[in-house]
Structures are given as C-alpha cells and as structure tokens.
Amino acid sequence: MPARPRDGAATQQHLLAAARRRFAADGYDRTTIRAVAGDVGVDAALVIRYFGSKEGLFTRAADLDLGLPDLTGVRAGDLSKVLVGRFFAVWEDDPTFLALLRAAATSDVAAEAMRGVFARQVGPALAAVTDDRAPERAALVAATVLGFAMARYVLRLPPLVDMTRDRAEAWLGPTLRHYLLD
Amino acid sequence: MPARPRDGAATQQHLLAAARRRFAADGYDRTTIRAVAGDVGVDAALVIRYFGSKEGLFTRAADLDLGLPDLTGVRAGDLSKVLVGRFFAVWEDDPTFLALLRAAATSDVAAEAMRGVFARQVGPALAAVTDDRAPERAALVAATVLGFAMARYVLRLPPLVDMTRDRAEAWLGPTLRHYLLD
DNA sequence: AGGCTAGGTCATCGATCGTTGACACGGAAG
DNA sequence: CTTCCGTGTCAACGATCGATGACCTAGCCT
Numbered sequence: 358m359p360a361r362p363r364d365g366a367a368t369q370q371h372l373l374a375a376a377r378r379r380f381a382a383d384g385y386d387r388t389t390i391r392a393v394a395g396d397v398g399v400d401a402a403l404v405i406r407y408f409g410s411k412e413g414l415f416t417r418a419a420d421l422d423l424g425l426p427d428l429t430g431v432r433a434g435d436l437s438k439v440l441v442g443r444f445f446a447v448w449e450d451d452p453t454f455l456a457l458l459r460a461a462a463t464s465d466v467a468a469e470a471m472r473g474v475f476a477r478q479v480g481p482a483l484a485a486v487t488d489d490r491a492p493e494r495a496a497l498v499a500a501t502v503l504g505f506a507m508a509r510y511v512l513r514l515p516p517l518v519d520m521t522r523d524r525a526e527a528w529l530g531p532t533l534r535h536y537l538l539d
Numbered sequence: 540m541p542a543r544p545r546d547g548a549a550t551q552q553h554l555l556a557a558a559r560r561r562f563a564a565d566g567y568d569r570t571t572i573r574a575v576a577g578d579v580g581v582d583a584a585l586v587i588r589y590f591g592s593k594e595g596l597f598t599r600a601a602d603l604d605l606g607l608p609d610l611t612g613v614r615a616g617d618l619s620k621v622l623v624g625r626f627f628a629v630w631e632d633d634p635t636f637l638a639l640l641r642a643a644a645t646s647d648v649a650a651e652a653m654r655g656v657f658a659r660q661v662g663p664a665l666a667a668v669t670d671d672r673a674p675e676r677a678a679l680v681a682a683t684v685l686g687f688a689m690a691r692y693v694l695r696l697p698p699l700v701d702m703t704r705d706r707a708e709a710w711l712g713p714t715l716r717h718y719l720l721d
Numbered sequence: 722a723g724g725c726t727a728g729g730t731c732a733t734c735g736a737t738c739g740t741t742g743a744c745a746c747g748g749a750a751g
Numbered sequence: 752c753t754t755c756c757g758t759g760t761c762a763a764c765g766a767t768c769g770a771t772g773a774c775c776t777a778g779c780c781t
Contacts, residue, residue, distance in 0.1 A: 363747065363758050384645030386568035389738065400760050405740060462644030462693055463566030471694050496690060496698035497710055503694070504686020508678060511644055512653050512685070516678035528679055531721075532714045539713075545728050545777065571768065582730050587770060 369407050371397045376418040380456035385415060385464045412466060419460070419470050421453045425482040433538060436486065437530030440498070445522055448506055455510055458503070475499055487537045497536040501529065551589050553579045558600040562638035567597060567646045594648060601642070601652050603635045607664040615720060618668065619712030622680070627704055630688055637692055640685070657681055669719050679718040683711065 375396035379388040390411055394401040408414040424443065431439060447454050457474075460467035479499055484491040505525070509517040520528075557578035561570040572593055576583040590596040606625065613621060629636050639656075642649035661681055666673040687707070691699040702710075 365758060368758080384568075386566075387645060390740090391738075401739085402741080402761080403759060406759085411739065459644045462641045462689075463569060468694050472696065475694075475696055493698040493702070496696045499696060500686040500690035500699060501683065501714075502686070503689050504682040504684070507644075507685050507689055508682035512650050512657075514654065514657055514678045514681060516675040517682060520675070528718070531717055532683075535713055535717075536710070547728060550728080572770090573768075581728095583769085584731080584771080585729060588729085593769065 365407075368397065368399060368403070372399070372404060372407065372414070373418050376414050377452045377456050380415060380418060380460055381452035383459075384462070385460040385467065390414070415460065415464075415467070416470070419453065419457045419467065421451075421457065421474065423447055423474065423478045423482075425478055427485065428482055429485045431486065433534060436537065437526060437533045440502075440533055441522070441526040441529055444502055444505075445525075448510060455506075458506060459511065483537065494536050498533055501532055501536065505529065547589075550579065550581060550585070554581070554586060554589065554596070555600050558596050559634045559638050562597060562600060562642055563634035565641075566644070567642040567649065572596070597642065597646075598648070598652070601635065601639045601649065603633075603639065603656065605629055605656065605660045605664075607660055609667065610664055611667045613668065615716060618719065619708060619715045622684075622715055623704070623708040623711055626684055626687075627707075630692060637688070640688060641693065665719065676718050680715055683714055683718065687711065 372393060376388070376393045379393050379396070390404050391401045393414070394404050404414060408417055424446070426439065426443075428436070428439070457467055457471060461471045475495070480492060480495045483495040483498060487494050505517070508514045509520070554575060558570070558575045561575050561578070572586050573583045575596070576586050586596060590599055606628070608621065608625075610618070610621070639649055639653060643653045657677070662674060662677045665677040665680060669676050687699070690696045691702070
C-alpha cells in the first residue's frame, strides 16, 4: 500500500469532503462516523479527535458560501439568469447544500444553519435590488429555490429531473421577478 | 386507572395518529416505536404485531389524501384561492403531510410515497385545467407548494412563518397561474 | 362455569452507533 | 541516535433501537 503520508490537515479536508457526500446522500441520522472515516480509510476515533463529535463534524461540513454576487446595477431582465445560474452551481457542483437541506428536515441545528445562510447571504444580496418588504421578498425567493431543489434532487419528480437549465430559467424567471419586483 | 377497553381497531387508530405526530415532529429516524407506543400507553411489541415493522407503521401512517376537488370549470381567477385553501388545510390541520415531507428528505420509501401522491392526485387534478405540458406544469406547482411548506414549517423562515393566509395567496396566486396557464 | 381467541405485556436478543481512553507508529528536531 | 509530538489504531463501553417469542389476561360464546 502507498502508505498515505501522515498529514493531519489534508486528512481533515478529506474527512470534510467525505462527510459532505455522506450527509448529502443519506441525511444526518443515517450518516455514521464510521462510514465517513471508512471512506477516507481512517479510524472513526480520529474523526472525534478532529471534530469533537458528530455534530461538530456536521457543523464544519455544512459551512457553505452561496457565492452570490453583488446584484446592484443588474438589469431586471438579467436577474433571473444570474440567480438560476448560481442555483445550479450551488446545487449540482457541490454536495454541501443538499446535505444541509436533507439534514435540516430533521435536525434543528441544521435548520438554524439554513436560517443563518438566509439571513447573512440571501437576504442582504437581494436587498440590493428590492427596496421595501425585502425580507418577505427574499423569503419567497428562498422558498422557490428550496422547492425546486427539493422536488428535483430529493423527491426526484420526473418532469423536474429531466428539465434543462434553460427551461428551468424560463419557468422560474418570471416567478423570481414577480417576488422581487412586483 | 380507567383501564381503557380492549379494542384493537381503536388502538391501531390511536397508534397511527401518534405515529403521524411523531414522524411529523421528529422525522423518520428519530421517531422510535417505543415513543409512539408510549404516547398511546401501550407496549412497543404491540406496534410490531399490528404493523409488522417500523416501515410498515410509517407506510400506513403516511397514507394520505389531499382532497383536491374537481377543478374543471373553476375560473382562472379562482384557481389559486382553491389551491392555497387546500394547501393550508392539508398542512396545518393534519400532521400527515409534514411527516411525509420530513421523512422523504432521508428515506427513499417516503420519497416514493410522495411521488405517488404527485402522480395519482396532483397530476390528474391539475390536468383538468391545463391541456398541454400538464406533467411539467403540475411538477412546478408541486415544487412551489413544497418550497413554501419547507420554508414555513420546517426551516421556519420568519417572514413566511408570520405571513397570513390572505397574503400567501396574494403572493402565490400569480405564480401558480403562471405555471398552470402561461 | 369454562375455555377459546384476541388484546396486551415482559424479558431479551442482536445489531449499531457515538464516544472514550490507552496504546502504537512515524518522522522531524536536537 | 534518541526524544517527542502529532498522527493514527484498537478495543471496548454504554446506550438505544427494532424485532422476537413466550407469556398473561380480559371478555365473549356455548
């Protein structure tokens, strides 16, 4: 065996990546520390050593960044294109958000983490393009995005699983504009 | 103690009601057969006797009816009122659907049950008011409803938790009409 | 009255999981 | 070469849970 070098920092990153995949695929409860450790080829006790507990591992693994750009000055017609583009980047290229969503369904700490993302990232970013009633508008946008993600990636409703990005943007665009601007 | 009469059928109904509450509040994994049995004041072994297994209990408890009316002939302007009305009836007066949603996030059998509800109830009901692309339109409506429920009852985003039914209908109405008719 | 059936209990098994503490190893510093 | 600390392993504990099978009991039928 290649006897992977003993690099603690790298091992922690591998553990976090494996944890994100497991939490995304199986949810919080069904994800076991032993399985995450096994994916990396390491003992479960090491995970506890590095992250303190299963909840600590989840908290670190679920720390995410939506990467929302500054929306000031973006034309109304381009808003949905930008938002839907971010949507697919966040949901299809990285298992973190799916992990958070699955966990939030049953875990209160995960739900709180979600509220934090909403309060610190979605709310402020959208407040730049909509003056009054910004929190309500942002929450409706969040509900739209969460519903689409839930139906497409978790429930896997066939019509949404098969939908292309362009078509999704064509459908969601007017809805998002309605919530943000009407 | 009053020594509750020995009525098997009634006990099963009490167990199903308790199971729906537990599954809705705690999700599938965190709900224990012992807790459900305890809520009814009965031994856990009896639950297995009646429902075979935890999964059997869930399947019976998650058997639900949206009660969607026949929508043929409903005027376009009244569509959202009817749909949003059913939404609150289903989500706030009965824990069944919330239980199913929470469970569907991590359990595949629950997700399959959700797809069944969509295919047998939502799809056909909405097909009555929209001719072409009916499955796609119905799926978008389902995503809208699921997102709103997820954000309001599971994530508890404050702006949506505080929203009145009338205001919800005012926001969701145009979106639902867009998905169904545009 | 007596027995039979359905309703319900009890003790327990086997498996899994998070977590812990003691121990082993490997490599850079002195 | 030895020391030492960070890296990783190992065995095990304590708790929980789903499920099983033997057993008890209340109440109706004859």
